[in-house]
Amino acid sequence: DALERKLYVIRRASANAIKSLKLAHSKEFYVTSFSARTIVYKGLLLADQVGEYFLDLQDARCTSALALVHQRFSTNTFPSWHLAHPFRMIAHNGEINTLQGNVNWFKAREKAISSPILGNDLDKIWPLHYPGQSDSASFDNALELLVMGGYSMAQAMMLMIPEAWEKHSTMDEKRRAFYEYHAAMMEPWDGPAAVAFTDGRQIGATLDRNGLRPARYLVTDDDLVVMASESGVLPIPEKKIVKKWRLQPGKMFLIDMEQGRIIDDKELKESLAAAKPYQEWLSRINIKLDNCAEVEPEAGPRSAASLLDRQQAFGYTQEDIKFILEPMGKAGEEGTGSMGNDSPLAVLSSKNKPLFNYFRQLFAQVTNPPIDPIREQMVMSLVSFIGPRPNLLEINEINPPFRLEVSQPVLDFEGMAKIRNIARYTQNKFRSAELDICYPAEWGNEGVEARLASLCADAENAVLAGTHTLIVSDRKLAADRVAIPALLALSAIHQHLVEKGLRTRTGLVVETGSAREVHHFAVLAGYGAEAVHPYLALETLAHLADDAETAAKYVKHFVKAIGKGLMKVMSKMGISTYMSYTGAQIFEAVGLKQALLDKYFTGTTSQVEGIGVFEVMEESIRLHKAAFGTDPVLHDMLDAGGEYAFRIRGEEHMWTPDAIAKL
Numbered sequence: 001d002a003l004e005r006k007l008y009v010i011r012r013a014s015a016n017a018i019k020s021l022k023l024a025h026s027k028e029f030y031v032t033s034f035s036a037r038t039i040v041y042k043g044l045l046l047a048d049q050v051g052e053y054f055l056d057l058q059d060a061r062c063t064s065a066l067a068l069v070h071q072r073f074s075t076n077t078f079p080s081w082h083l084a085h086p087f088r089m090i091a092h093n094g095e096i097n098t099l100q101g102n103v104n105w106f107k108a109r110e111k112a113i114s115s116p117i118l119g120n121d122l123d124k125i126w127p128l129h130y131p132g133q134s135d136s137a138s139f140d141n142a143l144e145l146l147v148m149g150g151y152s153m154a155q156a157m158m159l160m161i162p163e164a165w166e167k168h169s170t171m172d173e174k175r176r177a178f179y180e181y182h183a184a185m186m187e188p189w190d191g192p193a194a195v196a197f198t199d200g201r202q203i204g205a206t207l208d209r210n211g212l213r214p215a216r217y218l219v220t221d222d223d224l225v226v227m228a229s230e231s232g233v234l235p236i237p238e239k240k241i242v243k244k245w246r247l248q249p250g251k252m253f254l255i256d257m258e259q260g261r262i263i264d265d266k267e268l269k270e271s272l273a274a275a276k277p278y279q280e281w282l283s284r285i286n287i288k289l290d291n292c293a294e295v296e297p298e299a300g301p302r303s304a305a306s307l308l309d310r311q312q313a314f315g316y317t318q319e320d321i322k323f324i325l326e327p328m329g330k331a332g333e334e335g336t337g338s339m340g341n342d343s344p345l346a347v348l349s350s351k352n353k354p355l356f357n358y359f360r361q362l363f364a365q366v367t368n369p370p371i372d373p374i375r376e377q378m379v380m381s382l383v384s385f386i387g388p389r390p391n392l393l394e395i396n397e398i399n400p401p402f403r404l405e406v407s408q409p410v411l412d413f414e415g416m417a418k419i420r421n422i423a424r425y426t427q428n429k430f431r432s433a434e435l436d437i438c439y440p441a442e443w444g445n446e447g448v449e450a451r452l453a454s455l456c457a458d459a460e461n462a463v464l465a466g467t468h469t470l471i472v473s474d475r476k477l478a479a480d481r482v483a484i485p486a487l488l489a490l491s492a493i494h495q496h497l498v499e500k501g502l503r504t505r506t507g508l509v510v511e512t513g514s515a516r517e518v519h520h521f522a523v524l525a526g527y528g529a530e531a532v533h534p535y536l537a538l539e540t541l542a543h544l545a546d547d548a549e550t551a552a553k554y555v556k557h558f559v560k561a562i563g564k565g566l567m568k569v570m571s572k573m574g575i576s577t578y579m580s581y582t583g584a585q586i587f588e589a590v591g592l593k594q595a596l597l598d599k600y601f602t603g604t605t606s607q608v609e610g611i612g613v614f615e616v617m618e619e620s621i622r623l624h625k626a627a628f629g630t631d632p633v634l635h636d637m638l639d640a641g642g643e644y645a646f647r648i649r650g651e652e653h654m655w656t657p658d659a660i661a662k663l
Contacts, residue, residue, distance in 0.1 A: 003036055007036065008034075011031050013125075014031075015030070016125075016127065030082040035088070037199060038198065040088060041057065042084050042086065047071045066203045068198050068203065069086070072093075083133075083134045083137060087140035089153075089198065090136065090139065090143060090197045091136075092135075092136040092139060092140075093195075093213050094192040095135060096193065097586075098188070099135045099584075100584050100586065100603060101580060102138065102187065103129045103138055104498060104584075104585065105503075106142065107498055108497070109389075110128075110501055111500070111501020112391070112501050112502070112505060113392055113393055114393065114394070116393075116395070116396055117148075117150045125145065128141050129142075139189055142160065142189070143157070145393075146159065146392075147199060149395065153197055153198075154202075154204065154254055155272055157197060157206050158206075158252070158272065159185065159186055160186065161188060161190075162182070162209070162250070163209055164209040164210075164249075164379040165179035165180065165183075166381040166383055166577075167378050167379075167380075168378070172273070175270070175273045177279040178278050183383070183385065184385045184389060185392055188209075188579065189580070190208070190209075190576055190577055190580040191208065191574050192213050193207070193212075193213060194206075194213035194215045201257050202255065202257065203254075205247060205253050206250075206252040207247045208249070208250070209250045209379045210376065211247075214230060214246070215227060215229060215247040216229075216230060216244070217244070217246070217247070218231070218243065219243040220236060220242065221241075221242050222240070225255060227247075251265040253265065254268055276397075285401065285403060286403060287403070287429070288406075288407070289404060289405065289406045289407075289419070290407055292425040292426075293425065303475065303476075304479075305477065305479065305628075307536075307539060310477060310536055311536065312626060312634055312638065312639070313477055313483070313624045313627035313628070314354075314483075314513045314536060314623070315354050316516070316540070316638055317639045317640065317641030318639070319641030323335050323337070323644050324516060324517050325540055325558070326544065328557060329541045329545075330554070331561075332556075332560045333560075334518060337644065342653050342654035342655050343651045343652065345591055346591060347591025347608075347611060350652065352622045354485065354514055355616055358591050358592050359523050359526075359588070359589055359590075360589075361519070361522065361572070361586065361587055362586045363572040370571050370572050371571040371574060372571065373564070373568050373571040376571075380570070380576050381578060381579075382407065382563050382567065383405065383406070383408075383578065383579065384405075384409045384531060385405055385507070385579065386469055386507035386530045386531055387404045388403070388468055388505050389403075389505075402426070404422070404430055408559070408578075409525065409532060409566070410533075410558075410559045411509070412533075412559055413538060413555075415533070416535070419469060419471065420432060420434070422468075430468045431467050432468065432471055432509075433462045433470055434471045435455055435458055435459060435470055435471065435472050435473065435489075435493065436473060436474075438476045438481040438483045438484070439481065439482065440482075441479075441480050441621070441625075444621065445618045446614065448614065448616075448617040449613060452488070452600070455492065455493060456492055456496035459493045460500055460502060462506075463497065463502045467506060468505075469506060469507040470493070470507070471510075471511055472486065472489055472490050472493060472508060472510045472511065472529075473510075473511040474489075475511055477513065479628040482620060482621055482624045483620065485514065486514050486524065487514075487527060488600060488613070488616065490529055491527040491600050491601050492600045494528030495600065495601070495602050507531075508528050508529055508530055509533065510524050510529045510531075510533070512524075512535070512536075513534070513535060516536075516540075518561075518568070522565075522581075523587060525578065526584055526585050541554040541555055573586050585601070588605055588606065589605070589606040590607070590610075591609070591610030592609065592610055592612075593606070593609050596612050596613045
């Protein structure tokens with residue numbers, strides 16, 4: 001093992017050194033295999049040419065107890081040496097939809113991680129992922145690091161592709177505790193996947209939690225095991241076959257060469273789940289927000305501004321209330337709308353639009369089935385962990401750190417009060433701090449960059465001082481204080497902490513008046529929010545209700561509706577868990593300058609550029625001035641909107657009464 005680790009470190013260090021020289025062809029430097037246990041043969045060859053091209057494979061002296069073969073046609077990448085399967089440890093059929101997030105979180109861990117086994121050699125391994133790597137190559141790099149850091153192959157795979165444990169009512173308690181304990185260490189690499197893996201001593205395969213890729217196997221009477229993505233890949237007489245079966249969702253199949261036997265999923269996972277006292281640890285360190293002692297929910301800081309003024313400052317319209325908030329509050333689900341949208345893009349609109357509208361959700365590619373979040377609710381999960389993440393490579397853990405779990409990411413008033421006073425509820429095990437994202441209105445739109453820079457510095461100092469949860473809040477909005485768009489402030493802080501290697505030491509909660517529809521929550525999650533408290537939407541719902549009981553029901557329904565909506569959005573991208581979606585940045589921007597994106601939304605692209613940070617802030621300032629100004633139309637009611645239906649003073653539409661009349 002020590003030799004394997006040494007070879008691994010030498011290979012990583014040399015590859016990183018050559019890539020850092022930025023030579024014309026340095027990207028092409030790639031060591032296919034550098035191991036005392038496995039050899040990788042690959043090339044741009046047809047299946048029957050591999051044996052002819054590599055002479056080792058024709059040599060009778062070359063024997064092996066195992067082989068992992070991958071043949072594929074390059075569907076969405078140009079075939080190249082470093083992107084071709086098989087990789088050093090895996091061959092993969094499928095897509096990792098959460099890739100951007102997984103890579104981002106690894107980048108965030110770089111400076112915060114330590115390993116008792118790799119020691120100082122760990123520094124030579126970073127960066128772990130390179131720009132332009134495929135999902136399988138990135139997965140392989142991460143798996144290699146976990147195995148070299150001391151995890152067994154099987155445990156590392158269970159960490160990266162866990163079963164759907166959250167709603168599995170019949171799962172063994174020890175196994176559930178194993179998954180729940182590891183959930184805070186690493187977000188799942190989610191998406192349809194059948195992954196075969198080997199380190200030369202063990203060979204196995206696992207399926208994703210949905211089982212969206214096939215894997216069938218057979219065992220013969222002379223102990224030959226064949227597993228493939230379909231049955232019948234090798235001509236084996238029926239009379240020799242003693243067993244045929246398939247891999248099931250989330251299940252694993254492992255052959256141990258040293259023991260000379262097949263280890264089935266149940267035995268494998270039971271032995272791993274019993275290896276450490278996970279249940280006892282969880283009962284001690286896992287603090288569930290829902291179970292925190294009930295106390296009088298302190299009303300958050302009261303605002304001097306009236307409800308109407310604040311609604312106008314965050315761009316609420318009559319339509320937001322009629323078509324979005326009211327149906328959610330009353331029925332617990334989103335209002336139904338027709339398809340098609342003939343209003344202009346946010347960047348071309350004459351109205352002031354929230355920053356959320358400049359982002360468009362990406363969704364799954366052709367071979368990548370979306371999930372049905374209603375019928376397949378069993379595999380969907382909104383569980384989120386707020387706060388520091390444990391050290392991923394600390395395998396000798398005796399005293400694991402505390403963690404804070406929420407069952408879903410939309411916080412009501414009580415949930416937010418608990419987070420704000422978390423030290424009191426957890427006997428000072430957790431501490432929270434607030435970052436106020438408002439600044440004096442007289443600074444104008446030029447003030448935004450300075451305020452963002454000071455917010456990032458404040459966030460960094462708070463984390464270094466031991467704060468476990470940062471609350472990004474625009475609650476202090478007032479006539480003389482304008483709020484930076486919550487999404488911009490959140491992403492700036494998130495990216496800054498990632499860059500400084502501090503992001504895994506704290507949680508980010510957004511307390512904003514701007515979030516009101518599902519897309520808003522999805523974008524906040526995609527850029528790093530582990531939980532969101534939409535205080536103004538909740539206050540608006542309470543205002544619509546006649547009495548306190550109805551108000552509480554509306555809030556409960558709204559939280560439920562946003563949860564359902566988030567699952568629907570995630571499932572279109574083929575993602576099942578909120579933890580994988582957090583920070584995954586599965587969005588493209590439409591109408592924002594690339595310079596703004598590179599600085600505050602690093603890793604997001606814009607096919608159509610447009611406005612910069614000052615213009616984004618200018619839109620917020622215009623809304624703010626209108627809200628607190630003397631416009632008689634807005635004196636006692638919201639703007640008409642006109643986004644969903646034609647209004648005289650509303651948004652432009654392609655189809656207007658005038659256009660219809662002239663047909």
